[in-house]
Amino acid sequence: MLITVTVALLVTAALALLRACLGPTVFDRLLAANTIGTCAILLLAVLGFLRGRPEFLDLALVYGLLNAIGMFAVLKFMRQGDLGLADAPACAPEDKP
Amino acid sequence: MTTVLFWFSGICLVAGGVFCLIGGIGLLRMPDFYTRMHAASVTETLGVGLLLLGLMPQAGLSLVTLKLVMVGLLVFLVSPAVSHALARAAFLRGPKPLLAQSGEVASKP
Numbered sequence: 001m002l003i004t005v006t007v008a009l010l011v012t013a014a015l016a017l018l019r020a021c022l023g024p025t026v027f028d029r030l031l032a033a034n035t036i037g038t039c040a041i042l043l044l045a046v047l048g049f050l051r052g053r054p055e056f057l058d059l060a061l062v063y064g065l066l067n068a069i070g071m072f073a074v075l076k077f078m079r080q081g082d083l084g085l086a087d088a089p090a091c092a093p094e095d096k097p
Numbered sequence: 098m099t100t101v102l103f104w105f106s107g108i109c110l111v112a113g114g115v116f117c118l119i120g121g122i123g124l125l126r127m128p129d130f131y132t133r134m135h136a137a138s139v140t141e142t143l144g145v146g147l148l149l150l151g152l153m154p155q156a157g158l159s160l161v162t163l164k165l166v167m168v169g170l171l172v173f174l175v176s177p178a179v180s181h182a183l184a185r186a187a188f189l190r191g192p193k194p195l196l197a198q199s200g201e202v203a204s205k206p
Binding site: 027 | 172186
């Protein structure tokens, strides 16, 4: 049962990788990276159960945090052109939300 | 582990795997970026939720189940924030959403 779930997760990660390669805009690639990150979290949890190693769940937790922070960093870098200088304006000048 | 728990865990695991696949397929087939975000969120909410729910009976009432709850809580709290940031950045800088023109069949109620 855990094997089938592992295979399903690997196929999902492959589909997300395919979307990352095909993705016309960079945002599709970011979305695919986020999905692959989620699949990695789930794979860690399932393989931790498959191999009987409960510490994998700590890895999944840390990886979840890293994945989120990485996404925010890339998004911030894309919108402001850099990761924010001391005197940079809070909101990028040209976007009017 | 009683048979009820075994069956519950099995059904939840398989359902979680199926929802992950549905999200993955939706990621490829959806025409527009914003619809793909919906597909990706199917994976993140239902896939993660059902999978972790399915793993819990296998660990019984122990620290491992608490860690599973923590991972589930993390994903449920973080993924909306990431999706919001991604959608806002995409809306301001990236492609405009593919809206149905008023005349098309799709926009009929």
